[in-house]
Amino acid sequence: MRRITTPLTIEKARGLKRGQEVLLSGTIYTARDQAHKRLVEVVKKHKRLPFDLRNQIIYYCGPTKTPKGKVIGSCGPTTGLRMDSFMPPLLKAGLKGMIGKGSRSKETAIAIKKYKAVYFLAPAGCGALLAKKVKSVKIIAYRDLGPEAIRKLEVKDFPLIVAIK
Amino acid sequence: MKKIKVNTITKTVSQLCIQANLNLRRDVLFSLKAAYYRETSPKAKRALGLIIENASIAKKEKLAICQDTGLPIVFLEVGQDIRFVGGDLNKAIQRGIDLGYRKASLRNSIIGDPINRGQSKFSPGIIHIDFVKGSRLKITVLSKGFGCENKSKMQMFNPTVGIAEIKKFIVDTVKAAGADACPPYVVGVGIGGTADFANLLAKKALLRQVNKRSPIKHIARLEKDLLNEINNLHIGPMGLGGKVTALAVKVLTSPTHIAGLPVAVNISCHALRNATKVL
Known part of the structure; x- marks a missing residue:
């Protein structure tokens, strides 16, 4: 099993193969529908992003509330397809990896290849299992969005499959 | 006349949400385990293994x-x-959802206005009520995720349509869902x-037991045929290919109008x- 760590540089991305199973460790950022809408507005207005997108990975995820005594609640991937329209400006800003579930549009696949980025699949509907791979969580932006706030996660051996690169 | 306090409903709905x-439905878990043994593709088998492990961790x-x-969708079968005594039944149900979701640290995924969105909450859920004979109250809570709900489809067919066309619509709906709705699926058809x-x-x-066919003979056959056709799509667990795209297809029918044939x-x-x- 191939192990990779963040940040996801172009060199590291280049070494991955489509269909390959990998274990990811390091920092990833959660963002889904509403957070994407805001991030893209920020990019378009040339304002400062809540985190530097360069060589970073966004995880399409909105976890449950955190049960007492746990690091995080259930935290599996959500459908990548809904984020497609937001991809080009974020990839242009340096985003190198996305983790989600399901297919992407043809246009998104082309954009991912153009920017030498990677789309990973996380095991869909396995939020309890994935919670065990998260070592720390911190909300860093858009707290008002509740489950859709941007969270910085430290993960260890997060199981992924390389879907598009 | 049997009296039921609405507070009892709150407590029950809360427990059912949790x-x-x-706890994954026992029949669903059993069916996933059977699928695990049936699958021969290593990737599909591994995916099913993770799904089963996830249920046990949960x-x-x-x-x-x-x-x-x-x-949350609450189905009531009311004798x-x-x-009902002691307050507002609708509020008691919504309170039950809030209580259960909060207690188990579930997700507040419900936004109050579909256009303006706003902050998300645990409730309101949707309530469906059927009246039945007697004095039993049956409460069912279905927590329906939206990855799969987003793939719902319905079509109003002409009454003269052939069964082949209806089947095609159902199979095409699953095909269009692809891996997005988290296969292996249970496909509900109305x-x-x-x-x-x-x-x-x-x-x-979707509420019917996974291994239970329709009691109507030609509908049971339809369910079996649809399941075969859907599994021949080879979308497979998590979309990784394989034999099991759906665990089951469940069809419910109802009388309709001479001018139409709705299929959902x-x-x-x-x-x-x-x-x-059941209370």
């Missing part, structure tokens, strides 16, 4: 099976001899009634989560 989201660690703890009623039937069909499809992900209690 049960549905932490139960042991009291974590939600899936982070999308759904839009006509029951009288045929007949009106547009809205067919959709409700499709959702209710409601897909459930592999985490089909509902719980029932």
